[in-house]
Amino acid sequence: MPQSRPLPEPTPETLPFWEAARKNELHLQRCADGCGKAYFPPRRFCPRCGSRNTEWFRASGRATLYSYVISHRPAPGFAPPYAIAVVELDEGPRMMTNIVGCEQTQDALRLDMPLTVVFAQQSDTITLPFFTPVTGD
Amino acid sequence: MGHSIAVVGAAETTDMGRIPHLSQIGLHADAALNALADAGLSASDIDGVATAHESPIALCGYLGITPTWVDGTGVGGCSFLMHVRHAMAAIKVGLCRTVLITHGESGKSGIATTPLPIPVAGSLEGQFEAPFGAVWAPTIFTVPMLRYMQRYGVTEEQLALVPVIQREWAARNPRATAKDPISIGNVLESRMISYPFRLLMCCLVSDGGGAIILTSADRATDFERPVYIAGAGESAETTMISQMADFTTSSAFRVSGRLAFEQAGISHADVDHLMIYDAFAHLPFYGLEDLGFCRPGEAAAFIAERHTAPGGRLPTNTNGGGLSYAHSGMYGMFVLQESIRQMRGVAPAQVEGAKISVAHGVGGWFSASSTIVFTNERSL
Structure with missing residues (x-):
């Protein structure tokens, strides 16, 4: 394997995911406004309701x-x-x-x-x- | 109710498969000139231009067209079907009168071809898919199929039947790249590319192109053999195959197909001929089911009963498809061309008396979709 695999470049929205992975933890986000559903990939809003009130948690x-x-x-x-x-x-x-x-x-x-x-x-x-x-x- | 828009010119590049003497934009121009000649028009008659992968501006400059409407929608291989739908709307509201849609891709020779978009490392695919080896179509588009096969009990033999039957169609088409008959055994003995997909379940790589010319149905009566657009649909889901909502069905296919059928006011029993964009052998399964020709999980049996084969009641991919005819990279233009040939009654494997043809395209990997219903009747 002469070359390495393509590596991700974290963005401001995804940095917490990669920082957690560096500590060998899998972190996800969920909506903090009611539905509470976990979602992926990371973004600063709930993909179901559009709420910007979200939180990270350890999966x-x-x-x-x-x-x-x-x-x-x-x-x-x-x-x-x-x-x-x-x-x-x-x-x-x-x-x-x-x-x-x-x-x-x-x-x-x-x-x-x-x-x-x-x-x-x-x-x-x-x-x-x-x-x-x-x-x- | 009469249809508002018609195809009055359609042609492919003069050659197909390996075209070492033309660059990408040269393929566009070759197809455009052939379509203009087919319509009896010249470039000065064109006031609307649409293309993808190549710049529509470059095309205008190259052909000497100063348009009043430009569409560069680029959503992968079904872009040209979407251009048809967008052109319908543009012509209807008077933004332009005569639209040229072109495709050209030096997929095999690679002469001045636009590079495929590689996701940057910070994009969602760059962060969450490419690092795991999903870096080209055979390792991306194929990912959902094992889940489909498990849910519906579909076997590798049933998947292998798709290229076998399409090769039967290709054998009837002198322009097809691969015409020799193949068996299920040949397919299952071909080189493994991306399990469960073997080489003969993957599309060809070709040079080629095509162009079509659209105008209002009222003006189309001045032309020979107009083909009318009875309905059209489009939709999109996600660029990330891992995030496709259900690996056994495409929501973009379902929405696009429903829109096209509703606008045309037709039922499935009315359809005489079908084209389903087949970059890989599983696409006819998804297409047949998501367009509503089969219930979920029944496409494998439908194909095995030879309904899509020569002599069947729903002749499908009659040019041989991307698996056996040609596949430049953005195959959607060839789906359109074969539907138009069938409606004009000039296809090499002509479906006798066909009046309605459905052309269904995919962009990316189940990422986007567009569907066009063609007919050779002035009203349905």
């Missing part, structure tokens, strides 16, 4: 596998085959991620399987949230 980090593809083509920073996944967080929102600690095969990657967040530092400022299968107790 559980629990999710299930909603959908994915397994890319077999080379891409900077990736060793194919690798899965590009969308997970559904317990709090409701979905986010794109990679699944780690798991074979990148259709047999290992089962839709609706339980996952939990793990963090991988990419640079001084950027740590990405990945997800890994929850192993049986």
Whole structure:
């Protein structure tokens, strides 16, 4: 992997998300005006009602596998085959991620399987949230 | 009620597939000149110009047009269908009388082609999708399909049938890039690109273009073979595939399709011919269901029963589609061109007696949508 994967550039609206990720915490926002629903990606208003009264909170980090593809083509920073996944967080929102600690095969990657967040530092400022299968107790 | 707008000129680039002697704007001009000749008009007759990916201003300068109406709506491959809808409104209120819509893309040869927009690192896709490897269409557009397949029990074999049947149509079209018959086995043995999508489930990469000329239906009677616009729709959802509300249905498809059918005042049983933009093999599933030709989850069986195939009751993607005809990058213009050919009665795989054709386009990855209902009858 000669090159690194594309890294995000935080904006004023998303900086709290990336600062939390740097501390290995997954933070989301929710509406503080009634509905209380969590939302993603970050913005300074509730996407349902438009209220600017919102708050950040620490999410559980629990999710299930909603959908994915397994890319077999080379891409900077990736060793194919690798899965590009969308997970559904317990709090409701979905986010794109990679699944780690798991074979990148259709047999290992089962839709609706339980996952939990793990963090991988990419640079001084950027740590990405990945997800890994929850192993049986 | 009579239709207000008609297509009076339509043509593709002189060549299709590999065109090493023309740049992007040259492809636009080649298609425009062919469409003008088809209509018996010259550039000086055009007072409205619309295009995407190429600057409409550059096109005006290149062709020598000083317009009174310009539309540069650029929402991906369905932009040209949206231009049709916008032109309907513009002509109706008198902003212009004769509109030229062009497409040209040197997708294969890459001669002076506008770079695809790569999201900057601070954009929402740059922050929350690109870092995970979703960096080109085969790893973005495809992401919802496993959820669809799980919900409805659709198999890889059923997905593989889409390119097989479209190749049957392509075999009837001398201009199609890929004409040799293929089997489900051939598709499932082709190289894996982005599981569950294999090479033959992904569109071609081509050089090509097309242009159409629209004017009011009243003036269209002066032209040969006018094709009327009975209805049109458009919508948009999100540029972020991960944020598509439901991975098994496109809200942009549903809204756009409903608007077009309502304006045309038609039912699904009235439709003789259908075009569904097929950048990847799953799009006909979403298109058939979200436009209302099938109930949710029934498209795979509908296709397997050969309703969309040659001889079926809903001939679909009769040029061979983006999977087998050609795909320049923004395929929507070719969806329009094939619907217009069918309504003129001049398509290579002509549907006998067809009176109503529906052209459905997608922009980005389920990001935007536009639908046009064409007819060769003065009123429906």
